[in-house]
Amino acid sequence: MTLLAKLSECLDRPAVVAPVVLVIGYIIYQLFLKPSVLPKQLDIIGAKKGDWFPTLQAKWRNTKDFKAALRIADAEFRDRPGILPLLGVPNLVLLPRGDIQFVQEQPENVLNMHVQTMESLQTDYTSPDPELIHNPVHNKLITTTLTNQTGNLVPDMVEETAYGFEKLWGTDTEYKDVCVYDTLRRVIGLVTNRVFVGNPLCRNEEMLELSMQYAQAVPAAGFFLVSLPKPIHWLVARATSIPLRRLAKRYEKYIRPEIEARLSAYDASRREDLEKKPAGERNDFLQWSIAQAKESGDPYHWKVESLAGRILLLNFASIHTSSFSITHVVLDLAASKQEYVDELRAEIKSVLAEHGGQWNKRALAKMEKLDSLMRESSRMNSFVTVGLMRRVVAKGGITTPSGVTIPCGASVCVPAWQVLHDETVYPDAETFKPFRFAEQRKDDSVEYVKRANKAWATASNEFLAFGHGRNACPGRFFATNELKLMLGYLVMNYDIEIKEGTRPRNNWYSLNRVPSFDATVRIKRRVAKA
Numbered sequence: 001m002t003l004l005a006k007l008s009e010c011l012d013r014p015a016v017v018a019p020v021v022l023v024i025g026y027i028i029y030q031l032f033l034k035p036s037v038l039p040k041q042l043d044i045i046g047a048k049k050g051d052w053f054p055t056l057q058a059k060w061r062n063t064k065d066f067k068a069a070l071r072i073a074d075a076e077f078r079d080r081p082g083i084l085p086l087l088g089v090p091n092l093v094l095l096p097r098g099d100i101q102f103v104q105e106q107p108e109n110v111l112n113m114h115v116q117t118m119e120s121l122q123t124d125y126t127s128p129d130p131e132l133i134h135n136p137v138h139n140k141l142i143t144t145t146l147t148n149q150t151g152n153l154v155p156d157m158v159e160e161t162a163y164g165f166e167k168l169w170g171t172d173t174e175y176k177d178v179c180v181y182d183t184l185r186r187v188i189g190l191v192t193n194r195v196f197v198g199n200p201l202c203r204n205e206e207m208l209e210l211s212m213q214y215a216q217a218v219p220a221a222g223f224f225l226v227s228l229p230k231p232i233h234w235l236v237a238r239a240t241s242i243p244l245r246r247l248a249k250r251y252e253k254y255i256r257p258e259i260e261a262r263l264s265a266y267d268a269s270r271r272e273d274l275e276k277k278p279a280g281e282r283n284d285f286l287q288w289s290i291a292q293a294k295e296s297g298d299p300y301h302w303k304v305e306s307l308a309g310r311i312l313l314l315n316f317a318s319i320h321t322s323s324f325s326i327t328h329v330v331l332d333l334a335a336s337k338q339e340y341v342d343e344l345r346a347e348i349k350s351v352l353a354e355h356g357g358q359w360n361k362r363a364l365a366k367m368e369k370l371d372s373l374m375r376e377s378s379r380m381n382s383f384v385t386v387g388l389m390r391r392v393v394a395k396g397g398i399t400t401p402s403g404v405t406i407p408c409g410a411s412v413c414v415p416a417w418q419v420l421h422d423e424t425v426y427p428d429a430e431t432f433k434p435f436r437f438a439e440q441r442k443d444d445s446v447e448y449v450k451r452a453n454k455a456w457a458t459a460s461n462e463f464l465a466f467g468h469g470r471n472a473c474p475g476r477f478f479a480t481n482e483l484k485l486m487l488g489y490l491v492m493n494y495d496i497e498i499k500e501g502t503r504p505r506n507n508w509y510s511l512n513r514v515p516s517f518d519a520t521v522r523i524k525r526r527v528a529k530a
């Protein structure tokens with residue numbers, strides 16, 4: 001029997017036809033007939049006159065070329081909201097820049113970041129355990145202990161940075177090619193995990209590789225699952241969660257012995273003397289998480305699985321973001337001018353001399369040119385192309401200052417890329433000016449607070465690279481110190497061959513902008529070390 005005949009026989013059976021018709025009907029309803037929850041008066045960004053299915057066609061165009069969508073938004077939707085159809089982010093409204101202040105000020109029971117993130121990353125299926133996301137106690141540790149301890153952790157970070165560069169960039173004094181992203185993401189993995197789990201675990205290559213695989217898999221799985229129609233979502237989501245949870249389990253295998261040993265040591269020491277921390281107790285995120293878990297009195301938090309899951313989630317939040325930032329800045333430097341590198345070296349040398357030749361938090365704060373270079377690189381390359389993506393959770397919706405009412409269940413975002421490239425905010429915006437912010441900080445005619453606000457970690461309506469408001473990145477104070485330290489070390493210890501005007505283009509994946517993953521630079525170890 002031919003395939004066609006077999007198919008025709010199957011379709012004669014009501015038991016087969018009924019579900020097939022139902023599924024096709026549902027897909028047609030979802031794609032073409034389902035009424036939109038978004039305000040009807042709003043125009044669609046990316047739709048063209050004469051489109052048959054404006055939302056669908058705009059969704060395709062915007063997802064394929066998001067930069068073009070941003071240009072349209074900048075030209076036509078500068079002062080009014082528009083619907084921004086995009087695969088993977090349903091019901092999104094791009095608000096005009098005049099609404100940024102309003103969005104960042106809203107309480108969580110009106111505009112909610114976590115609901116939005118949970119939905120877009122499908123964390124109920126992609127996280128090692130959804131409860132870790134529903135109760136993100138680790139965020140508290142990031143804002144408090146990690147930020148406060150960053151200064152004390154600088155010596156560890158310096159040691160790990162030196163170890164990482166020697167391992168991955170080597171000590172050859174002859175020029176050679178290195179792949180920027182691939183090597184730097186590994187150095188970031190080492191340095192960040194030195195702070196998360198300490199040495200020697202931070203140097204376990206299999207464990208680091210698993211955390212990177214997990215960090216890559218989650219956004220891809222989230223994007224895929226969000227795009228699925230509801231009836232098949234449940235089943236596919238469960239199937240998708242299996243390899244991800246397996247990955248998390250394999251990661252857990254590596255970290256388990258360390259957690260168990262530390263839990264026993266913690267219990268033993270607290271039995272002996274409730275007040276005193278034992279000498280030699282580690283100062284890293286895992287140790288703080290154990291103390292936090294024990295203080296909570298809830299055994300769920302000190303289960304090995306929970307502690308391992310939180311460290312994996314931290315890797316997810318930090319490794320990609322930091323790797324992208326350092327890759328961008330190295331590519332920016334390699335394509336700019338030697339005089340910029342010379343100026344940086346002079347600054348670092350003189351500040352280190354003032355601090356007894358030691359890297360520390362105060363020295364890092366004084367390196368304003370280094371800080372400015374990082375902020376300028378973020379300005380030009382930030383992955384935040386639209387910012388402050390939040391879900392409307394207020395039952396009655398919200399009415400924005402631009403005068404539109406957006407219903408509960410829709411999502412909003414604000415322009416970031418447009419503002420970061422705006423000539424009126426950043427004169428000569430398309431030119432990479434590494435010391436732009438350092439010069440502004442030196443301008444005595446401007447009041448001190450305004451000058452200090454030009455530091456890399458400072459979020460504002462004009463600088464959304466770390467978000468803004470109550471959900472601004474809690475790890476940014478740690479990240480800025482870590483990355484400045486790494487870049488400072490790199491500049492002092494390696495020569496990068498400068499080829500002006502040759503910066504590899506960034507890549508866009510839907511609304512995310514990322515550096516070229518295979519770009520290489522020529523480097524050699526400097527003979528005269530810092």
Ligand code: HEM
Nearest residue numbers: 317318321322325388465466467468471472473474475479
């Ligand atoms: C250069 C590196 C980094 C960049 C550019 C970055 C950027 C961001 C951005 C844009 C957001 C969303 C903020 C918003 O929508 O208002 C965010 C959130 C977050 N980041 Fe970062 N981040 C970086 C490093 C880190 C590090 C090192 C950690 C952890 C130690 C971290 C932990 C988090 C967490 C937990 C959130 C969610 C906050 C919440 O749930 O309220 N990030 N980050």
